[in-house]
Amino acid sequence: MSFPDRPPASGHARPWSLPEAPLRQLPGGPAIQTVRMGAQPLFLAAWTWPAARLQEPPAPRGALRLLTALLRHGTDRHSSEQIAHILDDRGARLRVSASTDSITVSVAGLSEHLPALLDLLDEVALQPAFAESHLERERSAALDLLHNEQSDPDHLANLWLCALVYGGHPYGQPSASAEGLAATTQADLHALHARITAPARGHLLVVGDIEAEPLLDQLCARHADRVGGGPLLALPGLPQPRPRRVVGVTRPGSEQTTIARGQLAIPRAHPDLHALRLANHALGGSSSGRLFTRLREELGLTYGVSSSVDAGLVGGDFSLSFTTAAARTAEACQALSASLGDFSTRPPAGEELERARRSMIGGYVHGTVGVAAVAGLLARGRVLGIDRADLAERPARIAALDDEAVQQAAARWITPADQSLVLVGVAEALDAALADEPDALRVDAEDTAYHRGDLIP
């Protein structure tokens, strides 16, 4: 029998659906949601609140980073060590993650431990102690790690690019400065925690091998008295477009140059969002996109390159980054510019866009398999004002995007002439690559001026 020259036909495809996710909004209190997914005897429970760093006082920043680190180090009832034992005795995992737009405290464990771990989750998320001794230890570690981050070229490139794209807007500001970390007090942490975790803005979600409705009843009764804070946040205004700027960060000894480009794009609620994401998928959103194909597979300039559309509550951006050998920096910058120029004059269409469309839909469906994936989708959706019905309809919405809509979104939001550029590498490489950029700002790797929103008008 000869080997077939094409893949075997597809088998029977199972229709996709997002699990039912009953949600109750308690009067003046949190929203509570439970989802049954019983394939494995495990669950994930999470408290999420919107706009975490958006509620941190302006510079100097650092309180949220410390708050995030300290939640696991003690509550009104349990010490750091006791919390660690409660978790590890059950093989459970506690995670705290915070961003500009949200903070999530979650615990994942075997369903036989659900009651004990839900108790612990409430304690950690709602009754942190912020003990002075742990504050000092975490402050010291955070300062050391901040110092260490300055040695990471990708991190530096990202800090500078955010500052160029967003300026003084909270989305453009690093999560911490040495001054902010040093100045944060225990009282600051309690005040920030109270502000962020206002009951009326909270979302408690439990997904997994549970009985959804009885658990929902139980959780609603448990949190019925948790009221206050008001459902609406005072959010900062939209970030304003800024002129293109170029920064070269000298990092002596670098074998490679990190190249990052980006521009302001759109917030989550913008009607162009899915079309822009689809355009980006064809450009640099996957290893079959144009950037990967051209810069890696044809030119051998890099190990990997990707672009992304980041859309938050009040703003968003398009950005890309990759690294290349120091000696090939100028060549890589030119090749990148040529690829982006080509994308503008020859936007994706037809079969290329259809492949990207199928890939994006398939990737979305693929990403909803499993308890943690569904929990993450629902929690993020809640923060960004997207309900379950919206999430369930997303594949159909992407499928319905026509080529023209995608091309128009790309033309509006991926505009190379507006993209700021950051290079991090040795001076000789930057000199060669920036020879045609007389207005480029040159700084060294120690420079922390990216903290200053007004640095680059």
Add this chain to the structure above:
Amino acid sequence: MRTPHPPHCRTVSTLSNGLRVVQQVEPAVPIVGIALYYDVGSRNEEPGRSGFAHLFEHMMFQGSAHVAKGDHFALIQGWGGQANGTTSQDRTNYYCSLPASEVGLGLWLEADRMRSLLISPENFENQRQTVMEERRERVDNAPYGKAALAMQALSYRCWAYAHPVIGEWADLEEARYEEVLAFHRRWYRPDNAVLALAGDIDATATLAQIEALFGDIPAGGPRPQPDLFEPPRQGSVHERIEAPLARLGAVSLNHPAPDFDHPDFPAFEVLEALLFRGSSSRIWRRLVVDSGAAVQLSGGYECHRGPSAFGLFGLAPRGGSTDRIVDLYEAELMRLIEEPVPEAELQRVVNQLRAAKVFASENMLGVALSLGRALLFHDEVDWEERQLARIAAVTPDDLRRVAAATFTEAGRVRLDVVPA
């Protein structure tokens, strides 16, 4: 506790050409994970050819008789799936996840490149450049990258494990296009491979498909085995390396440990969990939470199919000392020798490992990778479940005996990383 993987869901088969196949049916998950392991890694390279196994892995995505360069990723991603390959000292694997309805596509892609790799000098040169960029990114431009390679070279005298998987610069430059096809002919044969699948598949129909796609690929000839002899360490080693790109001092320290098949393997897994797994683990609490002697650390059992090691890597705070990290670490090692580990702590380890197994069971690609590894390394598809039972049987006396035999001054290798 419910068992996530009842053994009856698994089937194991061997085709007439020697390809071993394991399938695990998981009807609840509409995804299939496919992992194809080849029994070749950097340990099979020859001196002067370091990095070739990994460079070859890149060539496997450059096209085959019916798949154009770049189409492997495009076809998988067209269904929203993921695909990649990795190379270690002990094996090379290729994997993908797809909607379960597309299992045929994943198998066809693997079969096509097992039987008919299609390469050109241009593609080879392109991937050599790509691998050089990968090395720069992961090693030469990373603050602690060169230190990691230096520690590997210090830890093993057996060349098979002492040299870097990514390859030495001179060897990458010397790699020749003509060697690629010979490498494929020697190592990428069905009798040197294990194919693992997990997901919502029909095991009988899928096996028939595998037979049709792979069954007529000829087996290979004899393959040379690597020299794995590791002379015992005769005295401690302590070296320093300057790291101009680093900001914080760091230290790596390890002791020799046995390979996968050694009867003490479960005891070492327990030691790893006890010392490093979870926020209550001994080293994490003592070095990071309680004393602040380290601001970041990682560690555990670096186990291979040959010489292995057990150790840690820690970043010291500004103004701190790597000596303090080492002193506290070694005090914890001594405690293992001097005091029996309480039963409750042992039970915690078992609970952690059992729970981790349940968490991992949702990910079909992860399940396929575990099954492939179990069959290739241990010739036993239920190895992980049996390993859990073996771990549960480890006693405090086992741990004291193993710790006393392993954590000796003579076996210690230490590398201090000094920022410029």
